[in-house]
Amino acid sequence: MADSSLSDREKPYQDGIHAEHQEPGLITNSAPVKDEGQWDGPDADFSGVDRAVVLRKMDMRLIPVLALLYLLSFLDRGNIGNANIQGLSEDLGLTDTQYALCLTVFFFTYALFELPSNLLLKKLRPSVWLPSIMVAWGTCTICLGVTNNYAGLLSVRVFLGLAEAGLFPGVSYYLTMWYCSEELAIRQGLFFSAASMAGAFSGLLAFAIAKMDGVGGYEGWRWIFILEGLLTVIVACGAYFIMYDFPDTASFLTPQERAWASHRLKYQGSKRSGRMIAESEKFEWRFVKAAVMDWQVWLGTIMFIGIVCPLYSISLFLPTIINQLGYEAATAQLLTIPIYISAAIMCIGTSKLSDRAAKAGNSRWPYIFWPMIAILVGFIIALAASAHGGVPGVVYAGVFITTCGIYPAVPGNITWIANNLAGSYKRAAGMGFQIGIGNLSGAMASNFYRKRDKPKFILGHALNIGIVSLGIAAVMTLRWNYARINAQRDRDESDGADINDDEIAKMGDRAPTFRYTL
Structure with missing residues (x-):
């Protein structure tokens, strides 16, 4: 009998350890356990599992928590933009160059540690790793609120990048350990839509917190950092107790459901070839090397840069851009809200359509291509309007369209590459590398919208147009190569x-049985 003193999250581990001592036919969590290995192997029978019920259980336990974590991550990463229009640069005596450098250094450590963090996530328990890094970045955010000079601000931003590095690539990969390829985009979309909600929430929250100017002798911008960082630490402490690790240890699933959830991921590559071959789960450094040297990872990275560079331009400078159109700081904060809410809706809707297309055997690439076209069109509108007098309403419309293109494109990109990297560790390394290198574009974006270019910011808009165009070219090249190799x-x-099957598994997406998702 299972030890009743165990927590709900520990029981699956205990069940697995003592499974060989259970009697045949014993009912555990409403699922009959007959013999060890009953639900193992390519011919396992899962006719008693209701797929919709299991997915609903997963969604309810995983997605809200992950979305909340990412909302707080994006909030803490980008709130420096909100703080700046409330007087951060003036109070600390920052020059334009110093402020830009404080934005930039975040991305160096952020990008550097994303791949190692993904490998650690696979080795360690996500329910420990993710909340731990969350406590770290929440603490860094609080420290931003009490810094008194440029050196302090710069130093804390370096450590903030290090602490936050593991969350986005980690969760993106974590979702692939729960959901099959044709189910992934909507979950990535729901998770990533938290970033757009963070944009809306940050504007509203900053507007409210700025009213605390003078409380405790602190300026309003300091309270933005302190309160938002404190919220992150509190949520992180709770996350230790509500996060789950992997399907085969999920206490909210029955033993048969756990086996089904693991089995379908293990053999999902077989659906394309009909040959039942389990995906390789053994770590070898050659899988990391294969990911870093893979042509599709590099093209995916260029595509990702074409999306992420505009993303950081918007998240860091949208309040400033709107402020420089002639609106007061408080109004500028509020005007960001409808943009981000619309972007969240577009993100979820487009992701759902992408999954629907994948289930029908159709392509995913249009659900990246067209949002990127929207990004391009939005920046062109903003640039044209700025160059001809900076008509506020038209510039606002341009950044509105751009933002509504950015947020659907990110989960589309992540899902497409995840679908086409086979082998658990190669996928972990490839996603970490792509996201890490791609996020270095945030360092570029941090310098696109300079004070001396206000109020038109023509240079920033023009640079983003060039980078998005490069990303669109990468999408088309990637799609063409996938089709060519499949043929x-x-x-x-x-x-x-x-x-033999073992070699096929180790070959991953290079195997002759593998077909790329277009």
Whole structure:
């Protein structure tokens, strides 16, 4: 009998350890346990599992928590933009260059530690790793509120980047350990839409917190950092107790449901070839090397830069851009809210359509391509309006369209690459590398909208137009190459029949049985 003193989250581990001592036919969590390995292997029978019920259980336990974590992450990362229009630079005596450098240094440590963090997430328990880094970045955010000079602000931003590095790539990869390829985009979209809600929430929250100017002898911008950082630490402490690790240890699933959830992920690559081959789960450094050297990861990174550079331009400078159109600081904060709410709706809707297309055997690339076209069009509108007198309403419309293109494109990009990287550790490394290198573009974006370019910010808009165009070219190149390789493999009549299953598993997406998602 299971030890009743165990917590709900520990019981699955205990069940697995003592499974061999259970009697055949014993009912555990409403699922009959017959023999060890009953639900193992390619021919396992899961006819008693209701897929919709299990997915609903997963969604309810995972997505709200992950979305909240990312909302707080994006809030703490970008609140320096809100703080700046409330007087941060003036109070600390920052020059334009110093402020830009404080934005920039965050991305160096952020990008550097994303790949290692993804590998650690796989090795360690997500329910420990993710809340721990959350406590770290929440503490850093609080420290931003009590810094008194440029050196202090710069130093804390370095450590903030280090602490936050593991969350976005970690959660993006974590979702692939729970959901199959055709279910992933909507979950990535729901998770990432928290970033757009953070944008809306940050404007509203900053507007309210700024009213505390003078409380405790602190300026309003200091309270933005202190209160938002404190909220992050409190939520992180709770996350230790409500996060789950992997499907095979999820206490909210029955033993059969846990086995089904693990089995379908293990053999999901077989759906494309009909040959039941389990995905490789053993760590080898060659998988990391294969990911870093993979052409599709590099093209995916260029595509990601074409999305993320505008993302950081908007998240860091949207309040400033609107403020320089002639609106007061408080009004500028509030005017960001409808933009971000609309972007969240677009993000979720587009992600759902992408999954629907994937389930029907259709392509995912249009759900990245068209949002990126929207980003491009939005910046062109903003640039044209700024160059011809800076008509506030038209510039606002331009950044509105751009933002509504950015947020659907990010989960689309992440999902597309995740679908096409086979092998658990190669996927972890590839996603970490792509997101890490891609996020270095945040360092570029931090310097696009300079004080001396206000109020038109023509340089910033023009640079983003160029980078988005490069990203669109990467989308088309990636799609063409995927189609070309799939056609080559379709022409290979042997379909890898002369290669054993173990080698096929190690080959991952390079295997002749693998077909790329277009």
